[in-house]
Amino acid sequence: MNVSHSVRIPTMTTDYHAATILVVRFSVPKIDRMIDFNNSAFFKLSETDPQALASEVEPLLVEGEDVLSAFKGIRDSVIFTNKRVIAINVQGMTGKKRDYTSLPYSKVQAFSVETAGTFDIDAELDLWFSGLGTVRFEFKDKVDIRALAQLIGSYVL
16 A cells, blocks of 8 residues: 655746746555564464475575574564564465565664563563664563574674
8 A cells, every 4th residue: 555645846937926836746655564563462472393484485585595493473473594584474364465574684783682581481582673673572481592692693793
């Protein structure tokens, strides 16, 4: 869906006394399909078999890109490759429509991990992307968040 905007630009005629208005219309793509990274319900992720999701993203992978790790929420998934993070947002009632958000490691400015505790049993990974802001992934217990931090660090640092 595109959002239409109008801009009124005053222009002068050759006699410099009368002005006319030039109206320019342009469309800006509305970004409403991308994952809402502030919605933590999406991000209660559990580790899953990377090969189970590899076939889904295989057409998106570039030469030399490999799926290293995969996590699944209720409907949505996150895949870590050796070049980027791919977040899969399943949409609609049937789940046939999907949004694939590519988050390249080359745009990560910083990252942070929080391990699970006694009462707070979820682990968290925060990634700060230039031009996008912070992306937070929340993982259910039993996810080795330190190994994930090493994976991110090996490509970011």
